[in-house]
Amino acid sequence: MSTAAIVSAPEKPAPAKGIRWLHGEEARGLAMISPTLLYALALLLLPVLLVIAYSFWTQNYLDIDRTFTFENYRLALTEPIYRDLFVRSLWISLLTAAITVGFSYPIAWYISFHGGPHKNLWLFLVTIPCWTSYLLRVMSWKVILGYGGVLNTGLMATGIIEQPITSLLYNANAVVITLVHSWAAFAILPIYVSLQKIDRSLIEAARDLGDGAVRSFLRVTLPLSMPGVISAFLIVMIPTVGDYVTPKLVGGKDGVMIATAIQAQFGKSANWPLGAALSVTTMVLVSLAAAAVVLALRFAVRRIR
Amino acid sequence: MLQRIRFLPFLPVYVAIYFLFLYLPILLLPVLSFNDAATTTFPLAGFTTKWYASLWGNSVLLQAARNSLIVGVCVSLLSTILGICAARAITRYRFRGQRAAGGLIMAPLFLPEIIVAVSLLMIALQFGLQLSLVTVILGQVVFCIPYSMSVLVSGFEGFDRSLEEASYDLGETAFGTFRRVTLPVVAPAIVSSLLVTFTISLDEFILAFFLSGTEPTLPVYIWGQLRFAAKLPGVLALGSLMILASVVLLTVAEVLRRRAERRTQAALAH
Numbered sequence: 001m002s003t004a005a006i007v008s009a010p011e012k013p014a015p016a017k018g019i020r021w022l023h024g025e026e027a028r029g030l031a032m033i034s035p036t037l038l039y040a041l042a043l044l045l046l047p048v049l050l051v052i053a054y055s056f057w058t059q060n061y062l063d064i065d066r067t068f069t070f071e072n073y074r075l076a077l078t079e080p081i082y083r084d085l086f087v088r089s090l091w092i093s094l095l096t097a098a099i100t101v102g103f104s105y106p107i108a109w110y111i112s113f114h115g116g117p118h119k120n121l122w123l124f125l126v127t128i129p130c131w132t133s134y135l136l137r138v139m140s141w142k143v144i145l146g147y148g149g150v151l152n153t154g155l156m157a158t159g160i161i162e163q164p165i166t167s168l169l170y171n172a173n174a175v176v177i178t179l180v181h182s183w184a185a186f187a188i189l190p191i192y193v194s195l196q197k198i199d200r201s202l203i204e205a206a207r208d209l210g211d212g213a214v215r216s217f218l219r220v221t222l223p224l225s226m227p228g229v230i231s232a233f234l235i236v237m238i239p240t241v242g243d244y245v246t247p248k249l250v251g252g253k254d255g256v257m258i259a260t261a262i263q264a265q266f267g268k269s270a271n272w273p274l275g276a277a278l279s280v281t282t283m284v285l286v287s288l289a290a291a292a293v294v295l296a297l298r299f300a301v302r303r304i305r
Numbered sequence: 306m307l308q309r310i311r312f313l314p315f316l317p318v319y320v321a322i323y324f325l326f327l328y329l330p331i332l333l334l335p336v337l338s339f340n341d342a343a344t345t346t347f348p349l350a351g352f353t354t355k356w357y358a359s360l361w362g363n364s365v366l367l368q369a370a371r372n373s374l375i376v377g378v379c380v381s382l383l384s385t386i387l388g389i390c391a392a393r394a395i396t397r398y399r400f401r402g403q404r405a406a407g408g409l410i411m412a413p414l415f416l417p418e419i420i421v422a423v424s425l426l427m428i429a430l431q432f433g434l435q436l437s438l439v440t441v442i443l444g445q446v447v448f449c450i451p452y453s454m455s456v457l458v459s460g461f462e463g464f465d466r467s468l469e470e471a472s473y474d475l476g477e478t479a480f481g482t483f484r485r486v487t488l489p490v491v492a493p494a495i496v497s498s499l500l501v502t503f504t505i506s507l508d509e510f511i512l513a514f515f516l517s518g519t520e521p522t523l524p525v526y527i528w529g530q531l532r533f534a535a536k537l538p539g540v541l542a543l544g545s546l547m548i549l550a551s552v553v554l555l556t557v558a559e560v561l562r563r564r565a566e567r568r569t570q571a572a573l574a575h
Contacts, residue, residue, distance in 0.1 A: 243417070
């Protein structure tokens, strides 16, 4: 009996592959994640799909005409006002990301290589300002850069300037300064993580083989920290393209970005399909720009090596 | 050490300037909020606490603060519960579609917030939901889950599975194991997640702006006040209090997170 049982055991019909994964590990994992996943599907994916659907519809006063059309995209891409806003938003987000990453890299490097035993404290100090209210920080920059603001009155009180500088606030520069400040920690953290992962003996090896500090940095440290630089670039660039508060508060007429136009379609002018098309176009354009930047960075690093 | 001095004498100076740049805006608000003048000019006019005193009599502001508190508590609870499910699934199990699921849940980190806000507004109105604090809560949870998850994943990652297995072997039920073995180890990470998500919710503006209807939260209230120059000192005082609240909450969260890290490391060492 016992031998028969052993022999016949493999002949028991094995559960079909498609069913088996519903049991054990996989099933429990899926069950565990399902509340969160369903929430994200219902309140993230579904809404985004609705936006995409709307972008192909049109609005007739209060009714939505559901015939498929590219009209909204034609408007979004050909109207000079939207074209200018897209170009400026992309340019500001690109510039912000480049400056943030460039200025933050040395800080991440310093913490990783010279942070000593208190690296966590350094990182905490870096992140604190970025966690405080975004709206309040933008407001603070407005107070600093304004005509009768802290910087102007302070400089005048110390006698460095006699007339207030008018070019500080209400332009694209003010937007970039404020955004760089807002996103600093988001750039430092990924770069720091990738610097931490570098095997220090590789750098020593480069030095032993005769590379100077600069060369070993360019040929070992920088290329190996590239994943961090790239994710820092993306995590700054993509969200900033749609920033609403900063351009509105410190941008003035010359610093308006696409989010203002999107918001207007959901407020007073109430043209949801056009607002949806502007949103989708923003996402597509910033993704393309981000992809181009990633390729360019990879190429540049390969050239240095 | 020698190389550091030779090549990088400027780096500590640079670090100092960078930190000044980071901290200047958030330290300036409290300084100006005690200034005895309605304008934000230097040199300062004198010390006063009257702007803080003026906050107490303002019933619209107190209502906004109450709204923020309700939203913050609900958002931090909901997003931490959902974050626990997802973080546990990702650190404990392997299953098909794990990366895709994790990617979708973390996506709000990589999306312009206005697009999340607009899409939520559309879906809410599409399904005939009245804009209220409920819609703000639902929206902010989407935005807070990624942060909750990253705090929790790092807290769960070092967790030793054999502890749970030992508990099962000794006859404890799944729920009993979770309550008596898992929870005590991961509790600091959970509290840290609650605090972080509460802080994010308290400070969050865009989603609240689009989804709050006629019930403003504190940031939405502040946004409305910014149009009036005369209201600025009061806003500075309110803003300083909010910054203080954020810093305190985050410091507690960080201390707890580190304690959790040490504890899991100690558990691994044994």
